[in-house]
Amino acid sequence: MKSIILRTASNYLLPLLLLFSVFVLLRGHYLPGGGFIGGLVASIAFVLHAFAHGLRKAQRYFPIHPGFLMPIGLTLSLLSGFLPILIGDQAFLTGLWMADPLPVIGMVGTALFFDLGVYIVVVGVTLTIIFTISETA
């Protein structure tokens, strides 16, 4: 798309949307939000960028093929489930939480890393699909 308005706007929207997606991700444990929606918002940021500047420019943000984000995210989620087995001999996926909340992020526990894994998988899947479609189109 050749619109200069969209191109200028998307330069500012990319970091904003990514920041917003992280906000949605962190908000997600007790409030609406979470890894899935956060991941979708983040992929929308890149899709918008691809619309404005072309596919190549958007792909340049990824040193590896976005498809490889899927196994990375899955590994993170799997390990967050494994942690309670390794540390406390507790059941798989038992939630472990740090005693005190961190500034900005809030309470940190295995659930957050699980959600982060979901976030990465969603970004990987969505971008793989959309980049593949735009490549063949």
Place this chain on the structure above:
Amino acid sequence: MTQQLLIAPLLLPFALAIALMFAWFHIRYQRVISIVGSVASLGLAIWLFGRVWQGGIISLQAGGWAAPYGITLVADTLAVTMVLLTAIVGLAVSLFASGSMINQRLRYGFFPIFHLLLMGLNGAFLAGDIFNLYVWFEVMIISSFVLLTLGGEKAQLEGAVKYFTLNFLASIIFLTALAVLYGLTGTLNMADLSVKIALIEQRSLVDVCALIFFVGFGIKAAVFPLYFWLPASYHTPPPAVAAVFGGLLTKVGVYAMMRVFTLMFTRDPFIENMLLVVAFFTLFSGALGAMTRNNIVKVFSWLIICHIGFMLAGLAMYSELALAGAVFYMIHDIIVKANLFMLAGVTNKITGTNKLQMMGGLYANYPKISLLMAIPLFSLVGIPPLSGFWPKLSLILGGIEQGHWPLVAMILLASFATLYVIARVWAEAFWKKQPEFERPAGFRYFGDYPVLKRVLMLLPIGLLALVSLYIAFGAVHIQTLAQRIAAELLHPEAYIEAVLGSTKELMP
């Protein structure tokens, strides 16, 4: 700590799938990872089986929440037996796919999805919570849909649409049944349900709920009259995929029925009569279908339906003997059916066709391979002392014991129909001289494959044939196992106690 390892049959395939995704562009590594991982899965399954065989039922509350609310995993003898069979078939199919599947299909992610399918199967067998069972069914459907369409041929897509529509419908019906059940009892934990369903006074509501479950599982297990998707789709995917579908996927439906109709819904005449009638007609229509088809893969597909009838008959008769027969039949059937579809893949590569009229000359050209293939074929028929014979004996004795004469007659008839069908396959494909016909251009014959690939195709057939022979000649062991499973199914107290434990007294 041993309790923790109960979840390993789910995590290992998942970890394998992740590793395989990392090796997305390296087909050779994928082959190695898949085979080595399948061997590890088999070792794990054997170990878990040994634990449960010696120590009794193990349960685990994943997530750390106590029983009726948490994610319950239960390994009783039936579950671990199924996990073990899944691992055996998984290893065989891994080998076979490495040998037979074209790189183009492998490049689109056959192996990762295959291991996710195995994870779904293991999850369904170990689930102690009926909603989790539903979730694992979904995992299986999604992965099986991908496996069915890999390659993107027209026939495949056509088969996949039928497969997906009906299996999706089955899922919706299953979910509806879950909703009704939750409305009736307020719980979804199977052990908890077992206690609470018995307390409901309006039995007609329970019957309706049981019926909805039966329809949902019935579509998946391909029982009469809900089987039409099966012969319409199973001949389209590559043989490695058909092997895991034919061997395991329909049996998950039967497994779910066995669980639900022994643990949750106690017997009344309505359910019993329904199961008896459905078993009768499943046997009948499957046998008729198999006798009239000319495509070898379709013949085997119809035989799946026919033989689901045996397991259903055992479940319907509901005595320890008959139930043991049904379990034994399932053990035998999973191994043999998976083997048959791989066998059909090899005969296709040798003769260039799946049509029985066009096949032939296998025995003259490849006598040793033919003898190897005779083992699964005649095991299926159950010529004594091969493996199909013993469970049928239990089923027939169980039927006579309770006086279900029409069903006994139908079991015999279906056995003879199977004999006829297999004899026909043997005569047409193996003995007859192959007629001349126009071969598709560029067809890669069995002889054109490098030696390693040929070995990889025949090794799993030999492996499963060996397991079949063990089932046949070690029938005493399998019968002991089947009887123990039947006893556990008929007396679910140990199962309930393993899940709910000390909270049992707290319940109303």
